[in-house]
Amino acid sequence: MRIGVFICHCGSNIAGTVDCPKVAAKALTYPDVVFSTDTMYACSEPGQDGIIAAVKEQQLDGVVVASCTPRMHEQTFRRAVERAGLNRYMFEMANIREHVSWIGKIMEDNTIKAQELVRMAVEKLRRNRPLIPKRFETVKRVLVIGGGVAGIQAALDCADGGQEVVLIEREQSIGGKMAKLDKTFPTVDCSSCVLGPKMVDIAQHPKITLYACAEVESVGGYVGNFHITIRRKATYVDWNVCNGCGLCLEKCPSHKHPDPFNENLCTAPSINIPFPQAIPKKAAINPQSCLKLTQGKCGICATVCPLKCIDYEQKDELVDVDVGAVIVATGYDLFDWHKYPQYGQGRYPDIITSMQYERLLSASGPTGGQIKRPSDGKEPKNIVFIQCVGSRDRSVDRPYCSGFCCMYTAKQAILTKDHLPDSQSFVFYMDIRSPGKLYDEFTRRAMEEYGAHYVRGRVSMIYPQDDKLLVRGADTLAGTQVEVQADLVVLAVGAEAAAGAAQLGEKLRVCPDQYGFFVESHPKLKPVETNTAGVYLAGACQGPKDIPASVSQGSAAAAKVLGLLSKKELESDPAVARVNQPRCVGCGKCIQTCPFGAIKEVADRFGNPKAEVIDTVCQGCGICTVTCPQGAIQLEHFTDNQILAEVQALCPPKIFANYE
Amino acid sequence: MKYITKKNLLRLTEELSSVYRVLAPVAQGGTVTFRRFHPGMTLDMHSRMAAVSAKMATLPQTESLLLVQRVEENKKPELTETLPQGKTLVMGARPCDARGKLLLDPVFITEKIRDQHFIHRRENSIFITLACDQPETTCFCHSVGSGPADTAGSDILLTLVGEGYVAQAISDQGQEIVTHSFFEDAQDRGQQAQAKHGHALELMGQAHDYSSAPAKILERFDDMDFWEVQSAKCISCGACTYMCPTCYCFNITDNDLGLTSQRIRTWDNCMSHTFTLEASGHNPRPTKAHRLKNRVGHKFSYYPDLYGGIMACCGCGRCIKQCPTGVDIRQIVNAAQEYAQ
Amino acid sequence: MAKIAYYPGCSGLGTSVEYDSSTRAVCRALQVDLVDVEDWSCCGSSPAHTVNHVLSAALSARNLAQVEGMGLDQVATPCPSCLTNLRTAAHKMAHQDFRDQVNALLDIPCRTNVETKSVLQVFDEQVDPQLILSKVVNPLTGIKIACYYGCIMNRPPVLMRFDDHENPMAMDRLMCALGAEVLPFPLKVECCGASYGIPRGDIVARLSGKLLDAARRLGADCLVTACPLCQMNLDLRQGQINRALGENFQMPVFYYTQLMGYALGLDRTELGLNKLCVDPHRVLGKIKQPVPVK
Amino acid sequence: MSPQNIRELRIVGFLCNWCSYGGADTAGVGRFVQPTDLRIIRVPCSGRIDPLFIVRAFMNGADGVLVSGCHPRDCHYAEGNFYARRRLEMLKRFLPITGIDNRRFEYTWVSASEGQRWQHVVTEFTRGIHTLGPAPSFNPVSETEWNKLAVQASEGQGCPCHG
């Protein structure tokens, strides 16, 4: 074997504390190393060209680059050696930046360590062999989970790009949080006027299949070939027939149940269509409150329905779909502000959330767009907005900024003035975070043109006085305590991970971060990919986002999916397990432990049971390799011999001239 | 004939250990094996026959053949042949050990091939042998041309008489050693020794006649049913071959350790599946029946065919005694000899 | 019920003697077996810890050691100040270093295995509510009450570990059980001005005045407290407050044990109602007499 | 004492690619200074780590071995670290009977974001190994050692039960 070694200076990032020429010189003494050099930036164009030239001139059949972490540039260099005519797996990296130069201060120690890491890489490379990916076809269909604005955008973009789309939504209608909003910042345009047409497009697009009231039951398969089972929850209405006429809603005698679409500010009938623009516009029965389903009596809706589509016997239904890629757009939930004792924990009806306020502002809301406070229906005069309720607060385990609360509070202050010209808004804030196109201008308008009184400080308590609420807080700029007599208090609640995200994450093998939001593949360079190939993220499920950011990410995820499915075939990573059949005794331990069902039992030509790996299903974890006592199943590129060679490079066995 | 007390024999062994690499039966953890002797150790010549034979005197379990080293200044690896150094003396071998040693000669020293490592050890080793005064139920040396007081391959033959040994020098080198002042004249103890030899042989009973074995075993060569029955209880381990004074098969392995590499020779084991495993994956001896057939056939048929009728067995019985499942090579050869068509 | 050591605190012997005597009477009636801490001394009260943490803790620890010496593992005190000091001492002494420093000052080392509770907590956690109900002879029907806990009864929560620190309910429940109408007093844990009574009467007037005002706006007939200092600020200084704020509050301020004793029909002299500065009789007169059972 | 004056000991790390290797990278990006003894072997998953790799490292003279994977439930391969936990725990418990001090082996979980935790783990583990000093070599290192071993063996007590 002829190995070339390239030691990267990474400017002064490595060379600052590692003697790169010395490392390169030492590498020449390693077995099979025929060429070694140091280079300023191995990943730069001249750096890569240098590698390619050396491969050709020196007839190298393997390359070691000692530079940054392979998590950064392994792919870059693999492509480079491929351009030079080598197999991409005839390449190894030694991480002498993150693991050496950046964490050790002493040049001498670092240099020795770098030399040893290069030696390890050389020993591993000596045992590498070219690996050829298998090619497989993909299912040209996309699953989008979640019908909020991010999911809608992703579904439409995928469908417009020519792929079939299955969009599933847990609630009765798509639209998500945005459908509940009155106006959007910073343009103050009507939210449903912006979103509505897109929702209609979903319903009408020939390539989109929409399942509302549906959740992911199970996920099998792998990129290009996922097998999804969807649970369609019983709605007790035959949606194939229902035309959304709404007669049943009017006649339903049981309408005491809080209306979740209106944030429980009012009640809804037990058979309901959540809002006039709902997509699909179909009625569904709430089995918790329906008299027929809970007590067995009533049945009025079935009587009045002109199309006879009520079916009290309906059961959940499981639907199987095969898809090539999955976009997760499950959104977020609002922080439960009851964790704060100082806001009365629900004792005072006139303390509401920003989303409830949004419904009060909305013309389609419970008050028809009139701002009336819940306790007595009076129009408020003094309205206090409290920001950072469940954001940037370690005490409730929400140290992160939810990002959009500053903006929607400003919007609500502006709308308040529009609705009630005599009103006065007070905003308690910690900092104003308004980076975004026209955002800061917008908050300034709220203060300067609409006269919202911004107080920098937290609220320590709210208590009722007569029919008002006394809001006491600190004004940290004035250094005083302030008390405001409020008629209504609006809490700008932050975003948190959606309920059920963890369970969905387990099914999709997408990790949650410490707060429950899904983790992207790389925070900067792969913001919509996940560590599971073929699964992408869009919108606030990955972290709090406002509408334009969610829409952008929806489009970005769609672009990724379209790119993936535009290929006729996909390549599977050839670094998968491989069975050395003569060694296999057919005990099936590997089959038992494989988390992916990627190993099956086959019979050899004598009828003996043997294990066989399904290349495209195998994810390359190597659990099986450790399970197999005879080492018959080896994970390619991380074989026992390759890892043992690394161990032995670090801990060489003693050699004796005489064993007697 | 000379005589040496037990105490003086230990002192002699200690003295010799400064000149020779002395191998002697030493007790450890309930067993006795031949080990490198150092002053301070005690000899255990009698409690039992050493579990492992003295074969390692001429064919060690592991020996280095070559060393390959890379050094910083010079890119080219340096290659060194590692020939054995010094002389070896085996103290307290049994006659079967000494005879076993002789059976390796025709293999390692031929007209075409002269194994330098073996020859060096063979020419630089001395065997001080202890005649057996009591056979074991597994012993059959008298059936393979040897006996409890066989002198073949020995330089000195010791016979336990009273609290010491009668020493009979066999070779010139042996003669030189018995001139040491620790030795006294044997006087009439010589006769007592002779009587002991006779008594031991008598206890062994009638010797078995193996002369028909080579042909009879060959007759069974293709009869795998026969071998499957014979090998049924064999578990394919290497206890028999590693204990055996006459098994000489070896393996050569290159240990690629990167900066330093080594070529070593180690005992191989014909009971192992890997013994004749070919690079293609094919194995001409895929089952334990094939392999046991080879072992028995080699000792009692193929070897005698090649080397003038001598069995490649010294009758020490270690393979029987140490076999975890009691496979008895005598029974297998008998079965072949007595096989009725 | 097991015996509980009783730490009256210095106020109990002086300004709040009626709190002490009514507490003892109610406990007796509810079969809470109090035993006075032998040879008790000052808890360190409010100011000691501002000077020296170890000495302050030692004052309390001495009392805890006394309780240990009595073979008891619980001590109850009516006074939230005492409660704070005793619990703080034990809390800090959980750290070995601190405990060693404190014990070095004591004749008898304190092992800190005594738990200090407020008498209110004992009533809330250890007395069967049915027992209280069964003992009520004069239900407080007809009066509206605002329960005022003071700022330190339940705070800091990590130290007190009792009731909701922002919206405590123990006293509310108790008064409810006695038949009174308990109003949702929003300023239950607000500061009354505390020790500013002497140096800065204006602060007490403002803060306590706000409490009285909130109670009056709610329509309360009286305030009920569990703290000698709060009671003093609200009751003794009510005239000063009226003068400073130009108000005319006539709001009786009871210790909750006084109202308990009243409801349980205990000896009026033990309840010390005559010790209150704002005459309570107008309010007590509003209590509807129970209709005799035929 | 400055680190140059302490001879480095041989510490081998086995890190899963997805979490702990990333955590070590994060520590590097954060410039969290660590002792230089550790050499990291990158494996796809802690489930790929055969306890025998660790045994092999010890038999070849490693002074310490540190294994780190994703936190339980966070495995990129869903279950790898659950298997790893069982395997590694058994190794950790088994080592004492062989005479290898099991403080020389630790396994832990570090996520890709826990750069500071990684620094802490490496620093503490390295300090622990330095406290224990160099590990004894199973094979004798010199002719004299061989001889000594032979003499000791002849005097060796064997199994406590059987002489």
Next chain:
Amino acid sequence: MSPLDDLKTAIKSRLGELDCVIGWEQGYDQLHATPLFIRSEADLDRLVIGPLAVHNLATYLPGLRGKKVGIIVKGCDSRSVIQLLNENLITRDDLVVFGLCCSGVVSHRKIRAALPVDPGFVEAVDLSTDTLSITASGQTTILHMADIAADKCQICQYPNALIADVLVGSPQESKVLTTLACQEEFEAKSEAEKFAFWQETMSRCIRCYACRNACPMCVCRDFCISTSRDPLWLGQENTPGENMMFQLIHVSHLTGRCTECGECERACPVDIPLLLLRRYMNKQVQDVFEHRAGTALEQTPPLLTFKVEEEGIKERGW
């Protein structure tokens, strides 16, 4: 009828449907038994059972896969059969188990140690319930069974076959003792002492692999990683380190699978106390997973499964 006669009758009735039945017969002398493969009624006459029938015959089963086999098992051996079944290495339908109620077997090593000179030339052996008398080289020695019983028998918890199509003999009680003094004594040694012990002991190992091949759970057999080059786990050189490494490979692969039959130690021609390692590992397995290999059908070996929350594992925080 004696248990042996019962057994013979039972085997006779099943022999017709089986390729062979594995039992024991007398070996090269009266003190040693050897495995017997019964293929005919004539072979059956040679069958022996009792304290000299030491071998765990389950070792042969994986090699006879595909054949219909009968096997005679002691209580301890039956655990190996169960474990092999649980690991899908043998087929229950192809197996007829003749179970014994066993009162213990001898340790030949202990017999040797109990005699002044190795009993090489055994002339006669006489067995009674409690004693074994050996005449060797003209001298007769009477040994008490209690003194020469195998270690495993002194702490035997499963004297009666746990799986059997036919069970012969009267059931025996399990032993009160559950730990061996020698084991505890060894475990109590310092790490340095244990290290030195293994260094010394492994210096006499000749790596014949008798321990491995005698082990009923070593099912890799011809494909053991100790003799392969891919993967290359073990050097061929005979050094204490490589010898120890092999033992550690063996123990590692037996984690949660070892049925503690003791065949490894019994097979060792140079008397290495290998069970010190295996018993210790088994104890750890039991402590952490409450698992004893081969004591129940349908058990999953603990390393082939996991729990999300491991009650038995206390993770060390940093």
